[in-house]
Amino acid sequence: MASPAQQLPPGWDAQWDAANQRYLFIETATRRTQWEPPVQEASPPIDAHAPSISPPPMAHGKRRQYAAGQTQAYYGTGDGFVDPGYGAQGLQPPAQASTGQLFTPGLAAENQFAAQQQQHQPPQGQYFAPQQEPQYINAPGFGQEPVYHPPNAPVNALADQFSQMGMAGQKPLQLYTTNLLTSPPDPRELARPPPEIRLPPNSSVTNSPFANADPSYQRSTLNAVPTTSSLLNKAKIPLGLVITPYRTLKEGEQPVPVVTDTVIARCRRCRTYINPYVQFIDGGNRWRCCMCNMSNEVPQLFDWDQLRNQPGDRWGRDELNHSVVEFVAPTEYMVRPPQPAVYVFLIDVSHTAVQSGMVATATRTILENLDRIPNEDGRTKVAIVAYDVALYFFSMPPGTSESTMLVVSDVDDVFLPKPTDLLVNMAEARASLEALLGRINEMFQDNHTVGSAMGPALQAGFKLMTPIGGKIIVLSSTLPSVGAGSLKNREDPKILGTSKESGLLQAASPFYKSFAIECSRAQVSIDMFLFSAAYQDVASLACLPHYTSGQTYFYPAFNAARSEDAIKFAHEFGEVLAMPIMLEAIMRVRASKGLRVASFHGNFFVRSTDLLAMPAVPTDQSYAIEIQIEDTLTAPFVVLQTAVLHTTCYGERRIRVITLALPTTSSLSEVFASADQVAIATLLANKAVERSLTHKLEDSRDAVFQKVVDILTSYKSSMTAAGAGASAQLAVSENLKMLPVLMLGLLKNVGIRQSAQIPPDLRAYAQALLTSLPSQTLMPYIHPNFYSLHNMPPDAGTVGENGIIMPPPLPLTSERLERHGLFLIEDGQNIFLWVGRDAVPQLIMDVFNLPNYEVLRGGKTTLPVLDNPFSQRVNAIVQKTREMRRGVYYPHLYVVKEDGEPPLRLWALSCLIQDRADVLPSYQQFITQLKDKVNGSNNY
Known part of the structure; x- marks a missing residue:
């Protein structure tokens, strides 16, 4: 390694200061000295004009590492599965078009995998390791799965020319083009990480691999930001962030580091928190903000280890090494002492609620x-x-197991019947609380009252907790019918599927929005658990969680006599109760100079232009933020920082800071190559729901379709040789090839689907999910997973390095269904086991413990765990499906017989979004429509 002196430009000299273990850089003409930290540490740039020793190249753009088992599941290697119809024809590159457009290569490794696969075709008819498991089916063609074949023609010369225009000497992302007409969607694409973030060298002051945000916390729709708004408009791709600030941690994941010394360095001008992308200047005494370039003093205690009471290592501080970090806030961040966690349970005890078993299940779960x-x-x-129709309060004096019921029948003027012992310390009143929970169901066992005073109950809960704030959890089985917020059944089959239907998705009463905003001001959040078998106006009631950062859970036709219903509700309710919540939170997103946060989507109340009020932030809830480019971006990279100030549920005030740095580019090619299709789909799902409420459902669907047309049109005219002329192909960048099928899935989702058969409650609940689920859970919700179980690879359903190994996913088309097969379809909310009518008795016996297909019953079920390998593997896959994603959801399992009940069959088949359904197009028809629009839009 060259000495520092050899690396310095003319006119500078380096001198080693042994006493302080550092280099002194001396300008020979003026003898001006610059400070540099010891060479063994990662060195920040000193000054815009002063030289610095370049640290080793940094591992920005962290790549996800897959274990061998996962790699096999993803690429299909080692299974030997190849499908002539899907692989050989479907994903091979097309011949060169007459326009001269070329299709570009995929990853060499993937081509190599594909070649290996074609050499290892399995014996036909074998579905399991033959020495230990039976051959269920002897039909030809089984044991064959699609292989991923990326295009392997030379790179498009035009795209290559664009791609050379990277900034700051960093090698730009390579653009690969694919033809959607000849490349069927491969579901394994969605498991790939987003395009790499390639920051200029030395962007970060440390060499930490955690210096940029993991996409599970914060991801951008573009991982290279256009330098001008005109370039962004030309690409037609929306610029936005998808933020999940409090995601749950799976086993083995690192917790968010906590800075406990309360030394918080922030920019004096824009209030940005210090992060890995600032610059240290003035001999390390000051730092330059990466957002607004303001020079700020480094706090005196920043380099002091308060725990050991000695000088600390600046470069070891978490906030300079981690993009996601949490600060323990000093007292100046508190308006009042940190509040305790408060839970007020509002339990519907009307006749319907008691008879359905909801009351018994809820109280037992608590x-x-x-x-x-x-x-x-x-x-x-x-x-x-x-x-x-009345309110029942319970007084629970501490130190006793007795409780007293106090009845308030005047629901027009709600008051608290007693000033104390209604809201009690859980530990002090534990005995009386336990006794009460054990008795509530018996108290109301013979209640024949029909009706619901939910509005007055909400007002009572609000009065109980107004001085403190906290969480109201509402459990309701009937439409609110008495007092404030009473609703009428407005479900009208005649307007379903018409332009008036969107009115059913808006709140019927102004009470719910105004009450929710009042709650938000008092730091009160509301979760809704809804159970009605009849119309319950989910659209109105979901307003409460929407504006108070809560969540809606819906259990239509709940009946605890069915163990599956009771288990699902008890599991999800129990997870909500155990969830660590962030109280009295406010969130703000800051962006580099030239960028502006334009709009917000999700469950919160916008208190001022850019301040989001969240009384209680649940884990795994997602938010989408749109960003505009106001001025030309001259910096080589921009920074987007989300800060959430909150009180933990154990009484500590904290600030969670999430920082994302993205390179800027003036190359349209690089903009397309950096697009993150999952983040784009998440943002567009939020926008689609919002548009369906402000306009009409039809407008929402048109906007989604038009956005895809705009992106494809822009790509065709700018990135292909076809330009503005008509083309026989439908080109898009390789990293966006799944966007059309994701948008088709969104258009077919219950939330915005064109249909006159969808009950308003189901549609409103689907919209609540579309606007709150994190990307990891939202993707299967709009693009379900489809697996073949009867002929899955021998290791599927067994334990590998990363837990249960899942079978390879299939394309979402019923062409893959076989009459003698067993298939699993799941969307994160429901799991369907599809059983073909010719399934052999041995398969039915091994999975369901029944003699043959004829005696098998369809519908909601619990699979038996039997003493045979296949049963254990199928159960393991079902269990993994329920557990593999973040969130509290516990999907129901339905057995669907091929010739069973038509509604259940149609529901399961609606998940196969590549098929034609009713008035909705198949995937092939959809991309043909897109192609016609893209070609037609250039001929006006």
């Missing part, structure tokens, strides 16, 4: 999960209010 409710500091408070 009782069983009392020890899981966050209460580390012993301050958590709880209240229980039951309601039908």
Whole structure:
């Protein structure tokens, strides 16, 4: 390695200061000295004009590493599966078009995998390791799965020319073009990480691999930001962020580092938190903000280790090494002392609620999960209010197991019947709380009252907790019918599928939005658990969680007598109770100079132009933010920072900071190559729901379709040789090839699908999911997973390095269904086991413990765990499906017989979004429509 002196430009000299273990850089003409930290540490740039020793190249753009088993599942290697119809024809590159357009190569490794696969075709008819498992089916053609074949023609010369225009000497992302007409969607594409973020060298002051945000916390629709708004408009791709600030941690994942010394360095001008992308100047005494370039003083204690009471290592500080970090906030970040966690349960005890078993299941679940409710500091408070057409309060004096019921029948003027012992410390009143939860169902067992005073119950809960704030959890089985917020059944089959249908998706009463905003001001969040078998106006009730950063859970036709219903609700309710919540939170997103945060989507209330109020932030809830380019971006990279100030549920005020740095580019080629199709789909799902509420459902669908047309049109005219002329191909960049099928899935989702058969409650609930699910859970919701189980690879359903190995996913078309097969279809909310009518008795016996297909019953079920390898593998796959994603959801399992009940069959088949359904096009028809539009839009 060359000495520093050899690396310096003329006119400078380097001198080693042994006493302080650092280099002194001396300008020979003026003898001006610059400070440099010891060479063994990662060195930040010193000054815009001063030289610095370049640290080793940094591993920005972190790539996800897959274990061998996952790689095999993703690429299909080692299975020996190849499908002549899908691989050989479907994903091979087309011949060169007459326009001269070429299709570009994929990854060499993937081509190599594909070649290996074609050499290892399995014996036909074998579905399991033959020495230990039976051959269920002897039909020809089984044991064959699609192989991923990326295009392997030379790179498009035009795209190559564009791609050379990278900035800051960093090698730009390579653009690969694919033809959608000849490349069927491969579901394994969605498991790939987003395009790499290639920052200029030395962008970060440390060499940390965690210096940029993991996409599970914050991801951008573009991983290279256009330098001008005109370039962004030309690409037609929306610029935005998808943020999941409090995602749950799976086993083995690193927790967010916590800075406990309360030394928080922030920019004086724009209030950005110090992060890995600032610059240290003035001998390390000052730092330059990466957002607004303001020079700020480094806090005195920034380099001091308060724990050991000695000088600290600046370069070891978490905020300079991690993009996601949490600060313990000092007192100046508090308006009041940190609040305790408060839970007020509003339980519907009307006749319907009791008879369905909801009351018994809910109270038992609360009782069983009392020890899981966050209460580390012993301050958590709880209240229980039951309601039908009256309100029932429960006084629980501490130190006794007795409780007293107090009835308020005047629901027009709600008041608290007692000033104390209604909202109690959970630890102090534990005995009376447990006794009460065990008795509530018996108290109302013979209740024949029909009706619901939910509005007054909400007002009562609000009065109980207004001084503190917290979470109201509402459990309701009927349409609110008495007092404030009473609703009427407005479900009208005649307007379903018409332009008036969007009116059913808006709140019927202004009470819910105004009450929710009042709650937001008082730091009260609301979660809704809805159970009605009849119309319940989910659209109106979902307003409450929407504006108070809560969540809606819907259990249509709930009946606890069916164990599957009781288990699903108890599991999800228990997870919500155990969830660590972030209280009295506010969130703000800051962006580099030249960028502006334009609009917000998700569950919160916008308190000022860019301040989002979130009384209680649940884990795994997602938010989408749109960004505009206001001025030309001259910096080589931009920074986007999300800060959430909150109180933990154990009474500590903290600030979670998530920082994402993205390179800028003036190359349209690089803009397309950096596009993240999953983030784009998440943002467009949020925009589609919002448009369906402000306009009409039809407008929402048209906007989604038009956005895809715009992106494809821009790509064709700018990135292909066809230009503005008509083309026989439908070109798009390789990293966006799944966007059309994701948008088709969105158009076919219950939330915005064109249909006159969807009940308003189901549509409103689907819209609530579309606007709150994180990308990891949203993708299967709009693009379900489809697996073949009867002929899955021998290792599928067994334990590998990363848990249960899943079978390779199939394209979402019923062409893959076989009459003698067993298939699993899942969208994160429901799991369907499709059983072909010619399934052999041995398969039915091994999975369902029944003699043959004829005696098998379709519908909601629980699979038996039998003493045979196939049963254990199928059960393991079902269990993994329920557990592999973040969130509380526990999907129901339905057995679907090929010749079974038509509604259930149609529901399962609606997940196969590449098929034609009713008035909705197949994938082939959809991309043909896109091609016609793209060609036609250039001929006006």
